[in-house]
Amino acid sequence: MKAIVTVIGKDQVGIIAAVCTLLAEHSINILDITQTVLQENFTMVMLVDTSACSLPLGDIADLLDKAGQARGLSIRIQREDIFNAMHRI
């Protein structure tokens, strides 16, 4: 199953490392990353594959949210379907 990870917040050292480590710990494979920093505002969007992940997606969402809060970032993971539904016919 594919999902989208988004990270939004103030740029700081180690954001990508932290998110990637957490995903790797749960066997979530990163398929694609785009990232921009505009006037210190950090935005990263990742396409990931969660088929090898043993935890339910909701639990991963909680872990990412917690990790984000610790750094003052908004980090979320959502099933890709929601974006496809809204932006593709």
Add this chain to the structure above:
Amino acid sequence: MLNQHEILQTIRMIDQQHLDVRTITMGISLLSCAHSEVKVACDNVYDKITRDAEKLVATGEAIEREFGIPIVNKRISVTPISLVAAASRTDNYAPFAQAMDRAAKTCGVNFIGGFSALVQKGMTEADRTLIHSIPEALSTTDIVCGSVNVGSTKAGIDMDAVALMGRTIKDLADRTADTRGFGCAKLVVFCNAVEDNPFMAGAFHGVGEGERVINVGVSGPGVVYHALQSVKGQPFDVVAETVKKTAFRITRMGQLVAQEASRRLGVPFGIVDLSLAPTPAVGDSVARILEEMGLETCGIHGTTAALALLNDAVKKGGVMASSHVGGLSGAFIPVSEDEGMIAAASSGVLTLDKLEAMTCVCSVGLDMIAVPGDTSAETISAIIADEAAIGMVNSKTTAVRIIPAPGCKVGDSVEFGGLLGSAPVMPVHPGSSTDFIARGGRIPAPMQSLKN
């Protein structure tokens, strides 16, 4: 492949523009629960609801977390209780409401609807019993909602029922006087009620429906408002197109959630109701959308035209996005639940008369309106009759959810809290409609041709 802009647009809609799925409502048929003994029938009702909707809340929450989209309410609608209770030997149906209340709380849902009767052409003994039981039923329960359909385009308006409902609303307000008549926020009087509406307080599971069904109500006034900010000053063609595109996206999201809920629960998917349902939160208001179109305040001249465009464009955008569209679908204009409406009504610009005109083109009717506590039952009946006439003649659903707030005068404000918000007490016309309501009988069904 999705691009970053699209993904972030969705995130912004959820984070900043209050995009959400307003409700997943499971419809449950209670026809099999009928029994001559009230206690047995009520036990049947409790057992059936708790069995059928056992996983509703957990499933809704799981979908919410996986898709990252808020699902604000999980609700249950049931067969109109006047049909279920008709077999029982009793002159009080309040125990049925209490059984519904207990069952809904066990399931963990926000509201349960269906303490209802359909009396557009006449009342059975059971219908009368149900209506007489409403004040006790809704004042002794917390999350049970009731509705009564008093008219339809095909049947006309049952004026005996209209008269009865005026008295019922007054009685219910008095019994819940400690909360300024909050009980009345859980009661809707309909004309042309729909059988698959997932929104409260008017949801019930129609007799034409299957055993169980999943209906989903989407919302998003904030998203539409935000989209219109990007087309300031442009012609209405552009406004309509913008609303349609936005409604399409919102509804696609609702359709996805509805299908997912239906699959996980093993319950057939019914409809998506693509209504713009406001909340008291700033930035989630239908009134502010109308004002964004160029009106200084909601309620001034031009408001009805703006609402007509909005209501129609929402339907047009949503219809293609869902395999089955139903329910009420359009723009709601509840006064207490809409920050912009509250402001417009408090300032005296938005009046009951203008609201009535707006209900000719909105999706439902006079919704969540507080009037002075000394408003007579006949005046309330007359307001219901006016509103039902609009629905009957225009072949649309109209409704009245009115709160004659005990002890309150024009200028006061009634606090309901949560999504129900706060309602400024609005003035009603002082003249008497007593002789009009005392006539009773039926207003005949209207012509469906020679439409002028």
